[in-house]
Amino acid sequence: MKGTDPKTVLYETFARVGKAALGNPARIELLNLLAQGERGVEELAGASGLKLSNTSAQLKVLAGAGLVTSRRAGTSVRYRVADPRVTGLVELAKRLAIDRAPRARDAARDWMGDMDALEPVTREELARRLDEGGVLVLDVRPGAEFAAGHIEGAVNVPLSDLPERLGDLPRDTQIVAYCRGQFCAMSPEAARILRQEGYRARVLDGGLPEWRDEGLPVAVG
C-alpha cells in the first residue's frame, strides 16, 4: 500500500483481490480445480503440474485475499473456495477472454480441439432428457472429484480408465460426457475416443460448476 488516501487504498484493495484471483495462470488453474471441491495441497500440485512449494505459495496468496479457506484434516491441509462467487468470477473472466481476445479463442481450440464436431448438449437440454431417460451421463473426472459432487444419475469413468472400461458402456444409448468445466479437455477427449469406437457420444456444454451454479440437481458420494 503506497498511498494513504482512502480512495487509493480502496482501489488498491480491490486490485489485490482481483490480482490474486485472476492475475496469474497458476492461480486461475488452482481455482478451477478447487471449483470441483475441497483439495489438499499435494493433490493440487499434482493435478496442476506445479511444484509443491509454488502451489503452497500461490494458495497462500489466494487465502490472503480471502478467496479460499483452509482447514487441517489429519496430516494434510485442505483448501476450498471461500465463496461460490469466486468461481463465478473466474468463469466470467474466462468467457470474456474467449469472446474478446482472439488469442484466447485460438489457444482454446488448440487445447480442446474442434468442439462443434462433438455436438455439445446444452445443460437445459440435458436436464430435460434426464427426466425422459434414454441418455447416459458420463463423468470422466477422477474418482475423488466425482465423489465430492456430480450430476445426479451420472456414471463415473475417469478418462484414464476409459479405454479398459469401454465394455461397461452401452453402444446403443446416447452418451453425454462432462468434466470440470467449459475449458477442460477431458470430456472432449473422452467423446472422441468413444466415437472412434462407434459409441454415440456427445459432450455437455460446461461442466459441474456451471451445472451447480444453475441450481440443477447435484448428488454427492
Place this chain on the structure above:
Amino acid sequence: MKGTDPKTVLYETFARVGKAALGNPARIELLNLLAQGERGVEELAGASGLKLSNTSAQLKVLAGAGLVTSRRAGTSVRYRVADPRVTGLVELAKRLAIDRAPRARDAARDWMGDMDALEPVTREELARRLDEGGVLVLDVRPGAEFAAGHIEGAVNVPLSDLPERLGDLPRDTQIVAYCRGQFCAMSPEAARILRQEGYRARVLDGGLPEWRDEGLPVAVG
C-alpha cells in the same frame, strides 16, 4: 508467453485478460469511469488523477486485452468498454472484495463514511416509488455523464454545484441521490450535505451501472 504447451498458453491468455481488468488499481478506476459512458483520454486522466501518459498506457493495456475499444472523434480519441460484461466483472470483483477482505471493508468505510445512516434505498424500491411519484431522483454526477445516460426522470445537480443550487430542490419531497456506483463517494456526500440543510435525503444502493444492468429504465440526453 513462456510455454508452448496449449494448456499453459490458454491459462496465460486468461490471466492476461484478468490481469488487465483487475490487476491494477488505476485500471479498475478507469473501467469504473468508462462504465459511465464513453470518455476521452485527457478527461479520464483528469477524473482519475493519473498522469496523461500513464492513463494512455493503461488504456492501451485494456485495449490490448480486448476490454475497451477506441475511436477518434475530431481531435481526441474516445474510449468505451467493449462489452457490458466487463463492467459486470469489475462489479463482481469489488463486491467480493468488500465481502471477503476485511481490509477492503475498512477502506470503503473510510472512503464513503457510514452509509447505513443515509438509509440506502434498494433499486427495486426506487423503481416502484418512481411509478407512484412523490420522490425526486437526484443524479449528482458531472453533466457529461448525466447526458450519456441517467435514471429516467432524474434531475442532474453535479455535486460541485450542489451548495449553490440548494434552492432548486424541494424541502418537503423525499430525495434519493445516486452517482457512479456502489463505491462512489459522491452521492453519500451529497446526501449528507442535504440532510444537514434539513432536506429529506437518502441514497440509492448502487449507481447507474447497476441500475442499467438490471434492465431498469435509462434515459439519454
Place this chain on the structure above:
DNA sequence: CCGTTGCTCTAAAGAATCTTGGAAAATTAC
C-alpha cells in the same frame, strides 16, 4: 520419543510491471 509425511516459511535471484518526463506522431483546424 523418533522417524515419516505433508505442508509452510524464508531468502534470494530473476522477471515483469508501473510510473514518469520528454520526444515523436497523428489529426484536425486555420
Place this chain on the structure above:
DNA sequence: GTAATTTTCCAAGATTCTTTAGAGCAACGG
C-alpha cells in the same frame, strides 16, 4: 501548408511478483 492539439511512444528507475531450493514445523504412527 503550417500550426495547434491531443495522444502515443520511449527509456529509465523503482517497485512488485514469481519461482525455486532448502530449512523448519506440525501431526501421526509406531
